[in-house]
Amino acid sequence: MQTSDSLPRIVVLGAGFAGLTFCQKFPRNLARVTIIDRQNHHLFQPLLYQVATATLSGPDIAQPIRSILSDHPDIEVRMSEVQSIDLKAKKVILAKGEVAYDYLVIGLGGVTSYFGRPDWAQFAPGLKSLDEALALRRETLLAYERAETEADPAARDALLTTVVVGGGPTGVEMAGALAELARTVIDEDFRHIDPKKTRVLLVEAGPRLLPMFPEALSASAKLQLEKLGVEVLVASMVKDIRKGEVELPTQTIRSANIIWAAGVAANPLTRSLGIEIDRGGRIKVQPDLSLPGYPEVLAVGDVVSLVDVNGVTVPGVAPAALQMGGYAAKLIAKELKDGKGARAPFAYHDKGSLATIGRSSGIAKIGKLQFSGFFAWFAWLIIHLLFLVGFRSKVSVLTHWVYNYFTYKRGTRLVTGMDPVVAKPAPKQS
Amino acid sequence: MQTSDSLPRIVVLGAGFAGLTFCQKFPRNLARVTIIDRQNHHLFQPLLYQVATATLSGPDIAQPIRSILSDHPDIEVRMSEVQSIDLKAKKVILAKGEVAYDYLVIGLGGVTSYFGRPDWAQFAPGLKSLDEALALRRETLLAYERAETEADPAARDALLTTVVVGGGPTGVEMAGALAELARTVIDEDFRHIDPKKTRVLLVEAGPRLLPMFPEALSASAKLQLEKLGVEVLVASMVKDIRKGEVELPTQTIRSANIIWAAGVAANPLTRSLGIEIDRGGRIKVQPDLSLPGYPEVLAVGDVVSLVDVNGVTVPGVAPAALQMGGYAAKLIAKELKDGKGARAPFAYHDKGSLATIGRSSGIAKIGKLQFSGFFAWFAWLIIHLLFLVGFRSKVSVLTHWVYNYFTYKRGTRLVTGMDPVVAKPAPKQS
Numbered sequence: 001m002q003t004s005d006s007l008p009r010i011v012v013l014g015a016g017f018a019g020l021t022f023c024q025k026f027p028r029n030l031a032r033v034t035i036i037d038r039q040n041h042h043l044f045q046p047l048l049y050q051v052a053t054a055t056l057s058g059p060d061i062a063q064p065i066r067s068i069l070s071d072h073p074d075i076e077v078r079m080s081e082v083q084s085i086d087l088k089a090k091k092v093i094l095a096k097g098e099v100a101y102d103y104l105v106i107g108l109g110g111v112t113s114y115f116g117r118p119d120w121a122q123f124a125p126g127l128k129s130l131d132e133a134l135a136l137r138r139e140t141l142l143a144y145e146r147a148e149t150e151a152d153p154a155a156r157d158a159l160l161t162t163v164v165v166g167g168g169p170t171g172v173e174m175a176g177a178l179a180e181l182a183r184t185v186i187d188e189d190f191r192h193i194d195p196k197k198t199r200v201l202l203v204e205a206g207p208r209l210l211p212m213f214p215e216a217l218s219a220s221a222k223l224q225l226e227k228l229g230v231e232v233l234v235a236s237m238v239k240d241i242r243k244g245e246v247e248l249p250t251q252t253i254r255s256a257n258i259i260w261a262a263g264v265a266a267n268p269l270t271r272s273l274g275i276e277i278d279r280g281g282r283i284k285v286q287p288d289l290s291l292p293g294y295p296e297v298l299a300v301g302d303v304v305s306l307v308d309v310n311g312v313t314v315p316g317v318a319p320a321a322l323q324m325g326g327y328a329a330k331l332i333a334k335e336l337k338d339g340k341g342a343r344a345p346f347a348y349h350d351k352g353s354l355a356t357i358g359r360s361s362g363i364a365k366i367g368k369l370q371f372s373g374f375f376a377w378f379a380w381l382i383i384h385l386l387f388l389v390g391f392r393s394k395v396s397v398l399t400h401w402v403y404n405y406f407t408y409k410r411g412t413r414l415v416t417g418m419d420p421v422v423a424k425p426a427p428k429q430s
Numbered sequence: 431m432q433t434s435d436s437l438p439r440i441v442v443l444g445a446g447f448a449g450l451t452f453c454q455k456f457p458r459n460l461a462r463v464t465i466i467d468r469q470n471h472h473l474f475q476p477l478l479y480q481v482a483t484a485t486l487s488g489p490d491i492a493q494p495i496r497s498i499l500s501d502h503p504d505i506e507v508r509m510s511e512v513q514s515i516d517l518k519a520k521k522v523i524l525a526k527g528e529v530a531y532d533y534l535v536i537g538l539g540g541v542t543s544y545f546g547r548p549d550w551a552q553f554a555p556g557l558k559s560l561d562e563a564l565a566l567r568r569e570t571l572l573a574y575e576r577a578e579t580e581a582d583p584a585a586r587d588a589l590l591t592t593v594v595v596g597g598g599p600t601g602v603e604m605a606g607a608l609a610e611l612a613r614t615v616i617d618e619d620f621r622h623i624d625p626k627k628t629r630v631l632l633v634e635a636g637p638r639l640l641p642m643f644p645e646a647l648s649a650s651a652k653l654q655l656e657k658l659g660v661e662v663l664v665a666s667m668v669k670d671i672r673k674g675e676v677e678l679p680t681q682t683i684r685s686a687n688i689i690w691a692a693g694v695a696a697n698p699l700t701r702s703l704g705i706e707i708d709r710g711g712r713i714k715v716q717p718d719l720s721l722p723g724y725p726e727v728l729a730v731g732d733v734v735s736l737v738d739v740n741g742v743t744v745p746g747v748a749p750a751a752l753q754m755g756g757y758a759a760k761l762i763a764k765e766l767k768d769g770k771g772a773r774a775p776f777a778y779h780d781k782g783s784l785a786t787i788g789r790s791s792g793i794a795k796i797g798k799l800q801f802s803g804f805f806a807w808f809a810w811l812i813i814h815l816l817f818l819v820g821f822r823s824k825v826s827v828l829t830h831w832v833y834n835y836f837t838y839k840r841g842t843r844l845v846t847g848m849d850p851v852v853a854k855p856a857p858k859q860s
Contacts, residue, residue, distance in 0.1 A: 040571060040575060041843075057489040058488070060487070066618075066619035066843075067618075067619060067843065070618045070619050077619075079575040080579075096579065141470060142470075142509075145509040148508070149508065149527070188496075188497075188500045189497060189507075191503075191506050191507075413496075413497065
């Protein structure tokens with residue numbers, strides 16, 4: 001199955017949007033390509049919050065990498081942890097073994113950043129992986145279960161209070177979905193909790209939500225969230241987070257469920273490269289996405305810090321990652337075919353931004369067009385469905401959305417992950 | 431939402447087939463019903479092996495108990511662990527608090543039994559909960575990933591060898607599904623593993639597979655399994671299980687993946703009741719399913735040991751649990767309406783047995799009819815779809831089955847549960 005050993009060797013780190021697009025766009029039989037990821041699946045991160053809020057199941061938004069690339073026989077998939085990169089010796093050191101490369105594509109993505117307070121992580125988990133989303137789903141649902149039998153009113157209020165930190169797209173979408181989950185589920189399914197007692201707070205340090213959108217749309221998003229019952233607190237920098245407690249400038253909120261959606265930084269591996277990075281750990285790449293001094297190494301996706309040839313700061317969003325992956329594939333293919341020459345710089349095309357708020361609302365900015373409400377939500381839905389990898393996922397996600405839209409029910413409201421990993425003959429009590 | 435305090439109080443332990451059917455069949459406004467389960471979801475156990483073998487996702491076969499019973503406002507759902515039952519004082523002691531009852535319905539189900547060798551559990555997990563199924567899926571997929579890069583041939587062979595212990599329906603269905611998973615997935619998606627090297631062994635202590643079926647169908651099942659590449663070893667009592675190793679009478683097999691499908695016992699709580707139980711911990715109930723001396727306590731489902739009024743030993747299968755749950759609901763409702771009197775005994779109706787073998791084969795015995803092959807599989811499919819709870823699950827499962835049938839792909843091939851439960855800002859390396 002292996003292609004000839006004489007072909008040049010390309011190693012791709014990370015099977016996110018950027019790395020995977022590289023593999024899909026790169027011509028066949030031109031190189032030996034190896035893609036390496038810590039996970040066995042590609043994750044459709046924009047929909048991760050829907051797993052956390054019990055609308056979608058994990059497999060709906062994750063696809064095995066091997067399966068996505070199964071019709072690329074010259075691409076090898078390795079599930080492994082990257083330990084370090086030796087730029088001088090042109091090789092990647094893995095948890096087990098190492099891989100040499102002629103070209104390297106770094107698409108290692110981002111991690112949750114706590115702005116110098118990593119101790120907050122244990123009290124306010126982020127939302128970057130499937131396991132984090134499933135843990136969040138479990139904790140949210142368990143909080144309701146505990147509230148149902150909690151006698152102490154103050155403790156019950158804390159169990160029914162959720163705080164989302166960070167007013168970017170993830171925070172806004174999480175807060176909207178959580179507010180709807182709380183209302184519909186508690187109203188129908190619980191007997192002792194008063195649905196009016198549930199609180200979802202969205203806390204943002206800056207002066208407004210969604211700063212990447214025009215001000216009018218930010219204001220619309222705030223209004224739509226408030227209609228769903230979310231309490232939006234802007235200009236509220238978090239001072240401290242303790243177990244079950246968020247300290248804000250003017251008040252301290254007791255909450256059983258604190259979610260951190262405030263910060264993203266590049267994979268910390270970038271810090272060990274000896275290359276200039278920005279405050280978020282992103283690599284300051286050349287206009288052709290290469291590392292300064294290493295033209296054979298390109299960075300793509302969320303690890304990149306770049307003001308492009310048109311003066312646009314490339315944002316850390318999925319469309320930018322897709323474009324960079326495609327650009328890198330074209331660039332390396334061209335050099336392998338035509339030999340080295342001058343490289344055309346990368347230019348980011350902003351195709352617009354979308355965010356949903358709850359079950360049937362949202363905001364959209366597409367070119368000069370700005371709109372909000374149902375049509376923004378609908379545009380969001382179509383676009384996300386189109387980009388979702390795998391036919392089966394598309395059908396399954398559409399089924400769940402239609403079901404959720406008409407019934408307001410959340411079918412994947414499962415508490416899992418409480419049993420020990422190695423199964424024991426524990427009494428399956430009830 | 432609470433119904434009047436003067437109504438009699440019924441407590442149901444366990445939201446399996448029996449307990450849930452009781453709740454669904456019991457008339458409204460006749461009693462205060464509380465159903466208590468350790469999990470927040472009802473699990474459709476007959477399809478659990480399809481989650482373990484990456485055809486279905488967890489939410490496909492699990493439904494929140496509150497959601498199933500949301501249109502029964504007089505039923506209260508409590509997610510809690512049962513500590514003990516005080517039959518004399520008529521109350522159930524929970525991890526937090528206790529509940530008094532006028533009638534008690536015990537549907538606590540079964541646990542994996544290792545026939546006095548609980549130390550085997552760590553090396554050969556069973557398949558009773560969603561968490562166990564997801565762990566099994568992870569370990570199976572990780573074994574292939576490790577085999578792909580394993581240099582030592584003996585170690586690689588062990589990684590590619592799966593041993594299923596127990597030739598009952600669960601073992602047969604697991605072995606068939608695993609053999610197909612190994613062949614199709616490895617053939618398409620891996621580069622270094624030879625699909626011919628994968629082995630799935632099914633080990634049974636008795637003289638034939640599926641002893642509850644007629645001999646001709648057992649023989650057919652064995653043939654069909656062997657066609658899929660399963661090595662069937664009957665009359666092979668397991669002598670010992672160690673880490674990565676199963677010792678049989680005539681050989682010792684190295685295997686990275688040992689699955690225990692050999693034994694089921696009743697929930698161990700039955701041992702503390704001071705009531706006569708059988709070797710598997712099942713309660714020896716009266717003909718009306720009540721506990722001897724406690725007519726207000728009925729046992730239903732897999733905790734029951736009974737030769738019914740027609741001389742039939744009631745088997746530990748889903749249809750029997752459904753029938754017992756319905757019988758108990760009718761019996762208690764009648765007594766609450768008409769006062770106590772003579773009770774009609776429970777009679778089990780055997781509607782037939784089905785088992786699948788791989789993607790499109792199986793065996794069936796329905797009344798006097800016996801058949802195998804495609805039609806047995808198709809009958810199995812229709813019946814399981816009909817009994818699956820929840821419209822959304824039905825559509826989703828059907829989608830996955832159709833997809834799997836035509837593509838041979840397994841869409842839910844995800845390795846999850848490797849991250850710590852509380853999310854840390856661990857480098858999301860690739």
